[in-house]
Amino acid sequence: MRTTLTPAALALAFTALAPAQAQTVIDHANGYTLTAAGTLQRFTSLAFDAQGKVVVAGSEAQTAAALPGAKHVDAQGKTLLPGLIDAHGHVFGLGxxxxxxxxxxxxxxxxxxxxxxxxxxxxxxxxxxxxxxxxxxxxxxxxxxxxxxxxxxxxxxxxxxxxxxxxxxxxxxxxxxxxxxxxxxxxxxxxxxxxxxxxxxxxxxxxxxxxxxxKVVPLPTPAQARAMLDNALALLAKSGLTSVHDAGISVAEDGIYRDYADHGKLTTRVYAMIADTGAAFDELSKDGPLASYANDTYALAAVKLFSDGALGSRGAALIAPYSDMPSTRGLLFQQNAAMQAKMDKAMKAGYQVNVHAIGDAGNHQILDAYAQLIPKYNAGALRHRIEHAQVVTPEDIPRFKTLGIIPSMQPTHATSDQNMAEQRVGHERIKGAYAWRTFLDQGSRIACGSDFPVEPPDPFEGLHAAVTRQNAAGAPAGGWYKNQAMTLDEALRCFTLDAAYAARQENLIGSLEPGKWADFILIDRDIFTAPPEQLGKTVVLQTWMGGKRVYKKGG
Structure with a gap:
């Protein structure tokens, strides 16, 4: 459902933040944002204050009358969207x-x-x-x-x-x-x-x-690690990503992130997950979860664990043998007790637990562990996640909703895997694979990402895959299991509001509502009127984070 902001709603939004003087107004925009309820709304002018937080999104006349003296920037009719969020990537790996x-x-x-x-x-x-x-x-x-x-x-x-x-x-x-x-x-x-x-x-x-x-490959030097981060941040800003969830970091990487945040060098917000519950966790968790650091540019409040491997290498753990290699069922990384002990350690310390699970056996193992641990620690508010949730039995899909587990999924995985996924799991099990529509229809909130550098970080490729179930070349005709596709409104939400929700940051980012950070992008086309097959060709013209422009096409 889409609506236009009413004058009454605009007046209410502005009144609530009247003491904040907007520093900048973006005019002549073809703007779209979501409300907290997920309704898509239109606006033509966006105002934000000196801190870089949204004051109001409405018409030029309304913002001009309410905010005299503000600096005005002409968007020249370009489409303006909330900054996009990738809920699962590997930043240093990208660099x-x-x-x-x-x-x-x-x-x-x-x-x-x-x-x-x-x-x-x-x-x-x-x-x-x-x-x-x-x-x-x-x-x-x-x-x-x-x-x-x-x-x-x-x-x-x-x-x-x-x-x-x-x-x-x-x-x-x-x-x-x-x-x-x-x-x-x-x-x-x-x-x-x-x-x-x-x-x-x-x-x-x-x-x-x-x-x-x-273990025998030399670790990158500090200078090399910083060069990696510089490379990655440039690519992320160019892609229109104003926030990413980094799925597994080290002590050294945490130190670099904090230094960049301290010096205003993070041009993309980072919600980081500690890699496993070993020595790195013991070091980084001494003071407990870090919910926000340096104006919400960095957070370290989650742990990343692995249940199994990947489908392409037949490492994903399946309940029954692989259809194209009956001699194997893949690999669980840990036996149930050992896996649950890792999750228990992280949850007891107050961390969100995010577990990689690709195969139906891997997903089942983790859902069983959550069923035991969430009541034990009354930890539902942490919004624990399963990363990928690629192949899930029909019986286990409803448990995500019942247990409050967020499926963190990557649309381009489906379109990249279409050449081998059904060979791996067969015609019946594929019905529970990459099952976005099934999850959405039961009320689950999907957090979308790319798993970069496994896939390109471009979120518009993800939006294209989510809506069309086709790869960049447009294959297959009509879409691969198109019955599991998302609508464009749903796809935008999973790359914005629901990705923010998966990091417990929906009150900070994910939409251009008053009081949230002014994280937004300008793009070269209106994705809501362009043909769906063109979604992946969208070009980011500008990226803004916290009211500051961090990328402009051409310099």
Missing amino acids: EIASGVDLFTPTSLPAALRAVADFARAHPKNAWIIGNGWNQEAWKLGRFPTAADLDAVVSDRPVLLRRVDVHATWLNSTALAMAGITKDTPDPAGGKIERDAKGNPTGVLVDSAMALAD
């Missing part, structure tokens, strides 16, 4: 990609190997060749790539390449040797070393086995 081998682009194994070889030649001083983005499914390889494949192009240095879903790594023989991985190395709990018929490692590590190699 790292710019400094490694790009394997998102190659469409075949030979093309990927050429990219690795070219990068190695161009970076002779790199001790390790690191890359991201390979996908054997997209290459139609019919198998995992191998160390032997890599050895043919780089054998003098270790090579470590992360799969597109970041749930498998591909190594050359030098990297395998440096990690000490041999025929006698056992598979770790929750992980797998891919092997040949004789039991020798072939070069791919799945899920927790990746740690065997990660």
